[in-house]
Amino acid sequence: xxxxxVISTFAVIFSLGFSSGSMAGCNYHGHGLGMSEMSDxxxxxxxxxxxxEFEAPTVERLKSGFDMLDTDxxxxxxxxxxxxxxxxxxxxxxSEG
Ligand SMILES: [Ca+2]
Ligand SMILES: [Ca+2]
Numbered sequence: 212x213x214x215x216x217v218i219s220t221f222a223v224i225f226s227l228g229f230s231s232g233s234m235a236g237c238n239y240h241g242h243g244l245g246m247s248e249m250s251d252x253x254x255x256x257x258x259x260x261x262x263x264e265f266e267a268p269t270v271e272r273l274k275s276g277f278d279m280l281d282t283d284x285x286x287x288x289x290x291x292x293x294x295x296x297x298x299x300x301x302x303x304x305x306s307e308g
Contacts, residue, residue: 252260254267280288280296288296297303 249260250256252264252267254264277288278284280292282292282295
């Protein structure tokens with residue numbers, strides 16, 4: 212069963228490279244990663260993509276989002292920065308008063 216998961220995972224990765232967006236699968240599988248070559252994800256070039264490598268682009272995007280929220284760059288998002296984020300995105304802050 213584990214092998215099936217691995218194979219299907221790689222099938223998704225390969226389909227990203229070979230289908231060029233023509234397959235419906237691209238609508239939900241990794242769409243937006245902007246990756247077309249396996250080597251794009253295989254950052255240590257050992258010929259395989261570890262989960263760490265697989266998630267790296269997502270983590271990077273999360274990190275840049277985090278950095279945008281962390282306006283004083285202290286490595287943490289405090290209440291003020293969070294409220295600011297909610298304001299920017301049109302949400303009412305719950306902490307009234
Ligand atoms: Ca690798
Ligand atoms: Ca901060």
